[in-house]
Amino acid sequence: MKPHSLRYWRDKMDNVRMHLIIKGRVQGVFFRDSTRQVARSLGVTGWVKNRWDGTVEVVVEGSEDKVRELIKWCHKGPPAARVDGVDVKEEEFLGEFDSFDIVY
Numbered sequence: 001m002k003p004h005s006l007r008y009w010r011d012k013m014d015n016v017r018m019h020l021i022i023k024g025r026v027q028g029v030f031f032r033d034s035t036r037q038v039a040r041s042l043g044v045t046g047w048v049k050n051r052w053d054g055t056v057e058v059v060v061e062g063s064e065d066k067v068r069e070l071i072k073w074c075h076k077g078p079p080a081a082r083v084d085g086v087d088v089k090e091e092e093f094l095g096e097f098d099s100f101d102i103v104y
Contacts (some may be wrong), residue, residue, distance in 0.1 A: 016067050017093045020058040021051075022074050024084035031056050032102045034078040035070075042066040045097035049104060061097055 022031070027050050035048045035058060044062030051057050058074065060067050077083045 014064075015062055015093045015095070016064045017046075017059070017061045017091045018067055018071060019089045019091050020060070020071065020074055021087040022056040022058065022077070022083060023054075023086070024077075025080075025082040026056045026077060027054055029080035030078050031081050035074065036100055036102055038073050039070055039100035042069055044070055045100050047097070047101050047103045049102065059091075060100070061093055061095065 032048045032050065035056070039046065039048075039060060042062070044060050044066050046058065046060040046062075048056060048058045058070075060070055071086065071088060075083055075086050
């Protein structure tokens with residue numbers, strides 16, 4: 001999307017981007033796939049991946065209320081997970097994703 005277009009600025013004002021690190025027993029418990037399913041049902045875009053240190057990383061973009069819903073879900077995760085903490089950092093909305101995917 002071009003920075004001078006009206007859609008770019010409207011999307012930039014109405015949407016947010018968040019970067020999450022989820023800590024706890026979050027690998028090997030279907031956290032990534034469950035996150036992708038929840039994110040897609042909410043209509044947000046971005047990605048989720050396992051990190052080398054045992055945490056899960058998420059970058060998500062979309063309307064603030066839907067992104068906040070996903071963040072709330074990440075504090076609980078799927079049934080087999082044990083979430084000990086979620087670090088959340090707001091970043092500049094870029095509108096760079098078309099879907100929500102698992103990345104490796």
